[in-house]
Amino acid sequence: MVGIEELNEKDLKEASNFVDSLFPSVYEEEPGSLDLSASLFPELYEEYLQKTEIRNLKYWVAKSAGIIVGIIGLYNYNTDKDCEIWIGWFAVKSEFRKKGIGEKLFRFAVEKAREQGKSILNVYTSNDPEEASGVEFYEDHGFRLIGKEPWTKGMKESDEKLDKLFYQQKI
Ligand SMILES: CC(C)(COP(=O)(O)OP(=O)(O)OC[C@H]1O[C@@H](n2cnc3c(N)ncnc32)[C@H](O)[C@@H]1OP(=O)(O)O)[C@@H](O)C(=O)NCCC(=O)NCCS
Numbered sequence: 001m002v003g004i005e006e007l008n009e010k011d012l013k014e015a016s017n018f019v020d021s022l023f024p025s026v027y028e029e030e031p032g033s034l035d036l037s038a039s040l041f042p043e044l045y046e047e048y049l050q051k052t053e054i055r056n057l058k059y060w061v062a063k064s065a066g067i068i069v070g071i072i073g074l075y076n077y078n079t080d081k082d083c084e085i086w087i088g089w090f091a092v093k094s095e096f097r098k099k100g101i102g103e104k105l106f107r108f109a110v111e112k113a114r115e116q117g118k119s120i121l122n123v124y125t126s127n128d129p130e131e132a133s134g135v136e137f138y139e140d141h142g143f144r145l146i147g148k149e150p151w152t153k154g155m156k157e158s159d160e161k162l163d164k165l166f167y168q169q170k171i
Helices: 009-022 034-040 046-052 101-115 129-140
Strands: 002-006 054-064 067-077 084-087 120-126 144-150 163-170
Touching: 002 101, 009 034, 009 054, 009 067, 034 046, 034 054, 034 067, 046 054, 054 101, 067 101, 084 101, 120 129, 129 163
Parallel strands: 084 120
Antiparallel strands: 002 054, 054 067, 067 084, 120 163, 144 163
8 A cells, every 4th residue: 555645754764765776967067865954955955956947845745664665746936926836756666567557656745736726737858768668648647748958067078969858738
């Protein structure tokens, strides 16, 4: 049985290791797990939040038998319209995929976004083969590709042809 809980301080290390193992710091200079820490301790991460122009970070974890098996977040950029919100790091542990946990986390986040009065859901991913399952998930769950930009930050030479992909849907 998989339950969804708000991320708390006790689970921060386990959740951070999970995020950093799946999303090496290729998008930005910092590890993705900084977002998790910043969601719990915004006052300690004020500089990071200012630099990234991020606010209202919130994360939830899916747990099975007390172990974190998935994660999803919601956040805003300072430049967002009032109706918009973004999905943060979203993943399910590989051995737990294709059992509906991603769908459960996604529906949960959509509900939370609606509760905040949001009607436009954004997410970015990439065309890195590691994230092909994410692209497939988004395309199967009502998102449409609205933008693409060359992926330049923290790239390895071998990654040169990758793009950052921006998806959006009305909720
Ligand atoms: C994207 C991701 C979170 C989806 O998680 P998930 O738990 O596998 O998602 P679900 O199980 O709800 O759905 C995945 C597929 O399994 C299928 N499925 C769900 N329950 C199933 C079951 N009991 N038996 C067989 N198939 C099932 C779904 O229909 C879906 O099929 P599709 O790929 O043809 O659409 C996961 O693949 C992942 O972590 N990917 C790597 C990280 C990533 O790319 N994240 C997103 C980019 S930021």
